[in-house]
Amino acid sequence: MSVLADDAFATGQRPATAPRRQPTGLGLLAYRASKGVRSPTPYLMLLGIALWLFAYWLLCEGLQLPRFEKIPGPVTILSDWLSSEPRQGTSIFTPVYYEHIYVSCRRIAIAFFLATLLGVPLGLLMGWSKTIKDYTFPVLETLRPIPIMAWVPLAILMFSGYETPVIFLATLASFFATTLNTMLGVQSIDESYFRAAGCLGSKKWDVFRHVVVPGALPFIFTGLQISIGVAWFSLVAAEMVSGDFGLGYLILSSYVNSVTVPMVIGMLTLGFVGWFSSALVRWVGNRLMQWHVKALAMQGR
């Protein structure tokens, strides 16, 4: 046997006569998992986290540099976070911690839902119809750059209670991101798809349903990922000003009460919950756009 053939076996290539069928279901999951474990990615991620934690620890607890000695380090945080009797009142064993998470998530869910419900159709229409764009674009572009914090007083004047102003602010921020991306998505659709649809005998509604909506979908989901992020940070800003519960409220009230550990716990929790929510949006997008996922996969991405 030649050296070449030996090499082929050594690198795990199968002979050309027995091509491997693509696994499905659990088999596919197992294949991906084994491929993942063999790639450097998970180890680099763990190493990155470890390095970051070590630097953080060194700064606050190891060396206790000036200005950092008052900041709770990772050991302090973790021991409180995981303790059934936290010294500063917030841990995974205290119900109030979950109350904060739940309230923020509920507000985000409502705000994101409303923003999507309003933003996607408006964006689609703006991208599709010049007339509608002419009517709406100048107003939208004037309101969009106004920072959400500037809306806080107006929101408190317009809406009563704690809940509605906060939801309004998060909705507003997320609405702009969704609308703009959706509109750009429609505008990015290649003219030849519209022409092809016209040739094939489409009516206006067919073009909207079969070209405009699916064609803009990749942009829409990019927009939704941005918009859920924007919703989180405007929510927290709003909760800091007006609120009774929520992660933003937890962070600010901890600061006011000079308990720094719950403050950092609140921040990290926000990070995790925010990451999870974007991942969820991404997952839904990939489910809806198999064509996009597969085309990217063919390009090796």
Place this chain on the structure above:
Amino acid sequence: MQSHLNPAGAAPSKGAISIRNVTKVYDPDGAQVMAVDNCSMEIAPGEVCMIVGPSGCGKTTLLNAIAGFHSITGGEILLDGVPLCGAKKPLADQGSDRIVVFQNGALFPWKTLAENVAYGPMVQGRWPKAECIERARTALQEAGLGAVADKYPGEVSSGMARRAEIVRALINEPKVLLLDEPYRAMDALTKQIMHEALLEMYDRTKVTIYFITHDLEEAIFLGDRVYVMTTRPCRVKKVIDINLPRPRDYHTLTSEAFRLLVQEADEAVHEEAIKAFQAGEREMA
């Protein structure tokens, strides 16, 4: 076997295009550019009409006018004696009697090949949805694409995608197929396979074909007639009748008759290419 692409199975009695004194002036930012100048052509039903000319000469402008994408400034275009566009109605309606196959391909990437092919009959309400899909599969099968019917365009080769696009057009039984340099970006071997597939489909359907290309050998191999166009503004410079017997295959490419036709066409095209090149240089200076 009766083909799904042409249930009637008969010789065509339709698809005559008359282009009469068509003029098109573009008016970008007030500077008038004449793209097509007093251009006339008579294309017989079932004719494979190949349009050859320098880049940017206005061949696509004519195609856009026939398909109803762009208006014309003067003259008229008729399909089977019925005006598509003219003085009263500069922009033709788009319709499934004239279907375009685009330069860069325009299969909807978000639909599988079968869904793409079924799309036309579905939106026209020709058959119930399930039947549209069924017929689309059969048509793809006949074109040798049965195995990839459920793949998305992004998953198949560009050659397969282009063939599927032609199937998507032909399932609507158009009178005219308009092709705008469909094989431009393909390598020579793929191109040859594409040509044979197109000829095979043409022999089954006998649809009128308006085919734009830069490739002279392609034009002569596929065409009944080659129209050599002048550089901008676009006019017919020379019409070459191709009397090579059908069906043609790659042996045709090496015949003496083929070589002479290429030579004849090459002289006409070369002259225009030089003019276009010089005009380009003037614009640059």
